[in-house]
Amino acid sequence: MSVKDEAGAPVEHYVNPEPFDPAQAETLTAEQEAYYQASQWKIMWWKFRRHKVAVWSGVILLLFYLCVPFAELIAPYSANERSNDHLYAPPQQLRLFHEGSFVGPFVYGMTSSIDLETVKWVFEEDRTDVQPLRFFCKGPDYRFWGLVEGSFHLVCPAEGGTLFLLGTDRLGRDVFSGLVYGARLSLTVGLIGVTISIVLGLFFGGLAGFFGGVIDSLIQRLIEILRSLPELPLWMALSAALPVTWSPVWIYLGITVILGLLDWPGLARAVRSKLLALREEEYAKAATLMGARPSRVIRKHLLPGFTSHIIASATLSIPAMILGETALSYLNLGLRRPAVSWGVLLNEAQDISVVVVYPWLMAPVIPIIIVVLAFNFLGDGLRDAADPYK
């Protein structure tokens, strides 16, 4: 049937010659366009960037984590090197000006004498002994990661001088170098532990969420029981069970496993509830109907939907693990010398009467608090960003 005008003649086919603009209903600004076309991860990044505190926390953490691969280069001494002339030496203050003139970063030398009344060493700053720091220098030898010989340091004390930025401990070991080396273990304990906990959490949460039914309620009960247990006493008991004969590396691995073993229930619960919600989605049903195996559906179709959530909640559980390791080592149940972690260093501060006289033994407290705080802020930021469409 053709359209006819009033007179009955067929109307000519009409075509508007102007170019068609598909967005004429609503024109998008360049920003909006970029937003709608961006991938999920990109939007998350934009959202995360707006959380200033979280970004700065990330930067601070990155700086701390630089100590992990490059501890040997950053630390002026090695972690277990004893300086027998400087037992319990106080921190040397970093200075720039000597008698009003600029000399660059330097420290004053120390003169030591023994106080016969209290029987302890007394250190005094020698204001005439200027010891300028050397940068990019050859210092004490080390084996980089225990493999490659080297002696290059970012900063060294002056020839014949000392550089104890945070003082020394009972055996004359430099506390600052200890902190730098300790970061290697303390900061990675959380990462490995969280990896273990993610694997367990995904496995159990996946089982419970995808299959439901009896498996679900069994795992749910298990999660409830584990969550109702106080973590620390269990950590203590488990790490006390590690054989004393193990080498530090094995003890370290054992502790990470212990920390991860008890942490997964929270993650599993999150995975389960996400899976329960997502498996009802059309695309998941479609995949199942097309004959995909459960593991494939979970991995290919469901997992991408909540990876961001897992990362965010994992970030939030790292500080608990760092603290767990610190507490265990502090109590002599975790790592021991020659392994160095922040908890091992704090072990020196167990006796309060010693700490009162030599307060710099408490120094490891500061990086611990900074790192834990930073992880908390970062985790908060990530959690907010994990749901970018909200």
Add this chain to the structure above:
Amino acid sequence: MLYYILRRVVTMIPTLLVISFLTFIIIELPAGDYISNQIAALKAAGESSSVAKLEFLRAEFALDRPFLERYLIWVGLWPGPHGFDGLLQGNWGWSFEYEKPVADVIGPTLPMTIILNMATILFVYVVSFPIGIYSATRQYSWGDYGFTFVGYIGLATPNFLLGLIMLYLANRWFGLSIGGLMDPEYIGRPMSVDKMLSILAHLIVPTIVIGTAGTAAMIRRLRANLLDELHRQYVTTARAKGMREARLLVKYPLRMALNPFIADIGNLIPSLVSGSVIVSVVLNLPTVGPVLLNALQSQDQFLAGFILLFVAILTLIGMLVSDLLLAVLDPRIRLGGRAAS
């Protein structure tokens, strides 16, 4: 209500069984047991005279039985060398290190542990409640920012480090020893008013140290919950009708925000108890914490096992109380019986 309490208590029984089994596995994890290690040490030293006595002790404590049997004997569900004589019959086991029954070793520390934990929970409630309400009703005020900041620091500072710092500062500024749970002169004396006061005074620091992180978390939660409620329409309606602000707050939004507040403390209790163990070690409080550390280090298995179990039961009871409180507050839980967890 009675039915709810009953059901809630009954569901604790399987949980307790699983926990006792886990505990037993954990304390049996180290190779050998206290006595067989001693035997090995004696044999290595060439002394075989006292080995016979130790062998007798091993049989006496059923350490030579298979694993499952040992567990059941420990719990008291299986006849041991002396018939049914386990936890269920009130025998808490034998401490090899102290050569005393476990009950005698930790008996005096149990009330202290309970008092300390209750004081902490009370502290968390009492402090976080008003601050949470203040922060929510005066959002973005200086007070709110201040509390949020302090809260973040409190959340990030691990309690045993906080304990260490407090110890140091108290020693430095006041020359005061804040360790222990009473003045030395009262130790071993019978309970009196003075002793009570001394204990109370010494409770303050550990309570703050253990409770700070929990308080910070609770303030954040209460603030968030209350803020959610305050933006609801019924609040606007009530305000439009001219209801006074204080009455409005107490009557509706607070009641709604109270539920998660009580429920959350159930989640907090495990970490509070955890904290009390390590803070007790740091501050040298006469609770089960230091005893547990010793027992674990010397592989005094029955002592360690009992303490682990005790601590777990303490958290379970804490959670039970928080659940019951919740049921009192919220008829939906009491009557619906849905939230049985």
